[in-house]
Amino acid sequence: MSITRFSRLGFILAAVGSAVGLGNIWKFPYVTGEYGGGAFVLVYLITALFIGIFVLIAELLIGKIGQSDAVSMFEKLAVKNKKRWKFAGFIVVLPLIILSYYSVVIGWIFHYIAISFEKLPTTVKESTDNFMNLLTTDYQTQLFYHTLVFILVTAIVLKGIKEGIEKINKVLMPLLGIILVILFIYSINISAFSKAVHFMFDPDFSKLTSTAVVVAIGQAFYTLSLGMGIIITYAASLPKHTNIVKSSVLIAIIDTIVAVVAGLIIFTLLFDKGAESTKGAGLVFISLPSVFYEFGSAGKFLALLFFIAIAFAGITSAISMMEPTVLYLIERYKMTRAKAALICSAFFYLLGIVTLFSNITDYAPSLQVGDKSFFDWVDFVCSTILVPFGGILVAIFVGYNMDREKIKEELIPVMGKSLFKIWFFMIRYIIPVALVAVILNETGLFKF
Ligand code: PHE
Ligand code: NA
Numbered sequence: 001m002s003i004t005r006f007s008r009l010g011f012i013l014a015a016v017g018s019a020v021g022l023g024n025i026w027k028f029p030y031v032t033g034e035y036g037g038g039a040f041v042l043v044y045l046i047t048a049l050f051i052g053i054f055v056l057i058a059e060l061l062i063g064k065i066g067q068s069d070a071v072s073m074f075e076k077l078a079v080k081n082k083k084r085w086k087f088a089g090f091i092v093v094l095p096l097i098i099l100s101y102y103s104v105v106i107g108w109i110f111h112y113i114a115i116s117f118e119k120l121p122t123t124v125k126e127s128t129d130n131f132m133n134l135l136t137t138d139y140q141t142q143l144f145y146h147t148l149v150f151i152l153v154t155a156i157v158l159k160g161i162k163e164g165i166e167k168i169n170k171v172l173m174p175l176l177g178i179i180l181v182i183l184f185i186y187s188i189n190i191s192a193f194s195k196a197v198h199f200m201f202d203p204d205f206s207k208l209t210s211t212a213v214v215v216a217i218g219q220a221f222y223t224l225s226l227g228m229g230i231i232i233t234y235a236a237s238l239p240k241h242t243n244i245v246k247s248s249v250l251i252a253i254i255d256t257i258v259a260v261v262a263g264l265i266i267f268t269l270l271f272d273k274g275a276e277s278t279k280g281a282g283l284v285f286i287s288l289p290s291v292f293y294e295f296g297s298a299g300k301f302l303a304l305l306f307f308i309a310i311a312f313a314g315i316t317s318a319i320s321m322m323e324p325t326v327l328y329l330i331e332r333y334k335m336t337r338a339k340a341a342l343i344c345s346a347f348f349y350l351l352g353i354v355t356l357f358s359n360i361t362d363y364a365p366s367l368q369v370g371d372k373s374f375f376d377w378v379d380f381v382c383s384t385i386l387v388p389f390g391g392i393l394v395a396i397f398v399g400y401n402m403d404r405e406k407i408k409e410e411l412i413p414v415m416g417k418s419l420f421k422i423w424f425f426m427i428r429y430i431i432p433v434a435l436v437a438v439i440l441n442e443t444g445l446f447k448f
Pocket of ligand 1: 021023223230
């Protein structure tokens with residue numbers, strides 16, 4: 001088994017590329033608005049620090065010591081019950097399943113890039129109609145862009161860690177940074193900026209319920225791509241002598257900055273035109289496009305830059321969703337990278353087509369289960385239940401099953417004894433319990 005290694009910068013950019021995605025741009029601003037602005041941001045920062053970064057460290061640790069695909073690492077590093085722990089490796093298929101609809105959404109973004117210059121909707125009503133039309137009737141357009149994403153992602157992953165994943169992240173991540181800076185500077189000069197700042201940073205503690213805390217934990221997890229073998233897989237390609245504590249802090253800080261900056265940009269633009277903050281897809285594909293129109297000719301550029309930025313964020317996350325299974329197939333079944341990549345991409349592509357048609361009115365009834373479309377089910381089961389469950393497995397594995405001496409050997413030199421004790425305590429006792437709370441809350445089994 002010879003694992004190709006990232007360069008130091010390449011690794012950070014690839015991990016940031018995975019972390020920074022739709023979660024930062026449409027989920028974070030929305031949940032912030034929903035759960036009390038500044039108070040939520042505060043709780044989120046605390047959970048990102050103590051849960052996000054701590055689990056990030058745990059996942060980097062597994063990859064750094066394990067040096068293989070995620071499934072083999074669980075098996076290899078388990079001190080007892082090796083055969084059973086191997087099954088924890090099932091988490092590698094989660095991102096591939098998530099990718100099936102993530103790809104469809106990136107496809108919508110491509111479509112919006114294409115129309116942003118020419119056909120911005122002039123009213124909220126028109127914007128709503130456009131998006132609903134795309135979503136529920138226009139399967140040709142969705143299929144076209146889903147196919148494009150499929151080709152792009154396959155082409156990049158095919159080229160491997162260095163030539164594919166590292167290279168594309170080294171190009172797209174700096175570009176994404178530049179675009180965000182441009183949009184941010186533009187926003188600062190709009191008077192509604194201060195309103196956006198107040199909205200995001202004035203703590204309204206009355207809105208800060210226990211639900212908000214649980215939501216913050218779930219968000220910290222999703223946004224850092226934890227609990228599904230992605231970071232574990234990338235970490236197997238860590239350059240030797242990487243300080244995994246410093247790397248984790250850096251990755252989490254950049255991810256958080258992007259979320260906060262994206263939030264400030266989005267709210268400034270919305271507030272300036274008196275628009276409301278809406279939920280997820282509605283925020284990006286309905287509210288913003290109609291607001292862009294009101295900015296006149298500058299709005300065309302804003303729209304273009306904004307959608308290009310999300311497309312970059314999405315593509316770099318998409319690649320990371322495929323790599324865990326690809327590496328698994330390469331390592332366990334001795335497949336060539338080309339074959340492994342094609343099998344994985346065919347899987348998400350076909351599943352994506354099913355999720356896509358589950359939103360098309362003519363087909364929806366046959367793809368509806370209970371009150372949710374297939375699309376919503378995949379999102380719900382994977383991102384809200386199985387991802388935190390993957391996190392529980394990681395915490396229990398590192399906290400109770402891995403060789404403790406090896407962990408100490410790896411971490412104490414870079415974090416010191418006292419911080420190590422806190423980290424280990426959190427991993428063993430607090431994080432599994434917190435993640436169980438997330439699952440109970442999200443499934444409605446127990447509402448916090
Ligand atoms: N972290 C990404 C985001 O915030 C989401 C993601 C999920 C990335 C699953 C990879 C895998 O959008
Ligand atoms: Na993120």
